[in-house]
Amino acid sequence: MARLAQTAGLTDIQQEILATVRAFVDKEVIPHAQELEHADAYPEDIVEGMKEMGLFGLTVPEEYGGLGESLLTYALVVEEIARGWMSVSGVINTHFIVAHMIKQHGTQEQKEYFLPRMATGEVRGAFSMSEPDLGSDVAAIKTRARRDGSDYVIDGQKMWLTNGGTSTLVALLARTDEGAEKAHQNLTAFLVEKPAGFGEVLPGLTIPGKLPKMGYKGVDTTEAVFSGFRVPANRVLAEAPGKGFAQMMDGVEVGRVNVAARACGIAIRAFELAVEYAQQRRTFGKAIAEHQAIAFKLAEMATKVEAAHLMMVNAARLKDSGERNDVAAGMAKLIASEYCAEVTQESFRIHGGYGYSKEYEIERLMREAPFLLIGEGTSEIQKTIISRGLLREYRSRG
Numbered sequence: 274m275a276r277l278a279q280t281a282g283l284t285d286i287q288q289e290i291l292a293t294v295r296a297f298v299d300k301e302v303i304p305h306a307q308e309l310e311h312a313d314a315y316p317e318d319i320v321e322g323m324k325e326m327g328l329f330g331l332t333v334p335e336e337y338g339g340l341g342e343s344l345l346t347y348a349l350v351v352e353e354i355a356r357g358w359m360s361v362s363g364v365i366n367t368h369f370i371v372a373h374m375i376k377q378h379g380t381q382e383q384k385e386y387f388l389p390r391m392a393t394g395e396v397r398g399a400f401s402m403s404e405p406d407l408g409s410d411v412a413a414i415k416t417r418a419r420r421d422g423s424d425y426v427i428d429g430q431k432m433w434l435t436n437g438g439t440s441t442l443v444a445l446l447a448r449t450d451e452g453a454e455k456a457h458q459n460l461t462a463f464l465v466e467k468p469a470g471f472g473e474v475l476p477g478l479t480i481p482g483k484l485p486k487m488g489y490k491g492v493d494t495t496e497a498v499f500s501g502f503r504v505p506a507n508r509v510l511a512e513a514p515g516k517g518f519a520q521m522m523d524g525v526e527v528g529r530v531n532v533a534a535r536a537c538g539i540a541i542r543a544f545e546l547a548v549e550y551a552q553q554r555r556t557f558g559k560a561i562a563e564h565q566a567i568a569f570k571l572a573e574m575a576t577k578v579e580a581a582h583l584m585m586v587n588a589a590r591l592k593d594s595g596e597r598n599d600v601a602a603g604m605a606k607l608i609a610s611e612y613c614a615e616v617t618q619e620s621f622r623i624h625g626g627y628g629y630s631k632e633y634e635i636e637r638l639m640r641e642a643p644f645l646l647i648g649e650g651t652s653e654i655q656k657t658i659i660s661r662g663l664l665r666e667y668r669s670r671g
Contacts, residue, residue, distance in 0.1 A: 277541060277544065277575055277579055290342070291346075303357045303358070313491060316360065316361055316364070320394075323361075327339075327392075329365060330391065332344065334376065337388035338393065344527065344589045344593050345590055345593055352582070360641075364436060364439075367436050370444070370524040371400055371442060371444045372391050378510055378520045379510060380507075380511060380512055397439060397469075399440035399443045402431075402446045404416060404429070404431055409650055409651070409654045420506070424503045424504060425463065428502075429499050435492060436492065438471050447461060451514055459515060460517040462521055465502075476502070478497065481498065486644075487643070529655075530585065537582045540578045542634075547570075551567050577616050578616060588602045603656075603659045614645070
């Protein structure tokens with residue numbers, strides 16, 4: 274059989290893009306990931322390389338200077354990058370989400386203003402819904418935006434902004450007074466421009482600094498504090514107040530495919546490390562891969578890698594088709610993140626004591642995999658989304 278996680282039906286262009294990205298990962302990412310990750314250093318040179326390849330404009334339409342590729346291509350690129358170092362895929366994830374939201378929902382002026390510069394990486398996107406007192410309960414958002422003439426004035430605190438410091442554009446969800454009875458219909462998405470950096474980057478907007486994390490290092494994760502921060506009304510996404518919840522959820526569906534792709538990438542790398550080590554390490558006169566206990570582990574790991582990859586590809590293709598994919602994205606995110614954690618742990622066990630050493634790559638993967646269990650919604654949130662979708666489709670006629 275072919276190697277794991279192969280995707281049928283790709284165009285020549287898609288295959289060329291993936292081959293280029295894989296070669297870049299093997300040459301520029303994997304050899305440097307350990308050192309950069311342990312130092313919690315931002316991968317500046319790697320990011321510049323991705324800019325040169327045009328990856329920041331991968332899904333931006335050609336008319337705005339991008340490559341105009343599909344969500345599937347994006348997901349497969351993310352899978353390849355995460356195989357090298359998950360943090361690098363995090364650099365482009367929120368950027369893709371914001372570009373997708375502007376492409377799908379922005380006014381013509383917003384598209385023309387933002388997308389060409391996003392395609393080159395000159396403008397880099399971050400995505401902000403979470404707050405210190407809430408995670409998945411988006412309708413309970415407390416950050417408020419009050420209309421004041423031709424501006425909105427924003428007050429509140431946001432949490433867990435990936436690329437919060439290095440980004441120059443933040444898609445922000447805040448509460449506005451639209452007079453709607455349902456809480457989520459009083460939420461508005463804003464396109465907030467800011468300079469990169471930490472501290473008070475603009476009057477009324479402070480990015481306090483990087484939050485220390487167990488893994489997912491290199492990429493900056495921050496808070497954002499708004500105090501009387503002014504945003505022009507024409508920077509409401511689609512200039513449609515009260516529509517932010519649906520717009521952000523559209524972005525989250527893309528994000529869930531991304532998390533599934535990242536989980537697939539880590540799982541693939543964990544398997545690669547395990548199968549290589551198992552053929553090199555010898556006990557009782559033979560390679561440990563020849564012991565049935567290890568051989569069966571490898572078989573189970575490979576099966577999980579393959580299953581997760583296929584579900585991720587299905588969710589991406591469904592989104593590309595224009596059909597609703599909340600259930601498919603939830604399923605892909607659920608199984609890929611759970612299998613990633615399981616495959617990584619089995620690889621860790623196969624490595625034995627060496628897996629606990631910082632000299633071995635599997636140690637880093639063990640700290641990265643848990644993030645995917647909570648990113649873009651926990652497994653329990655995915656089960657809630659999936660079950661609601663199933664009950665919608667299989668409603669009882671009794």
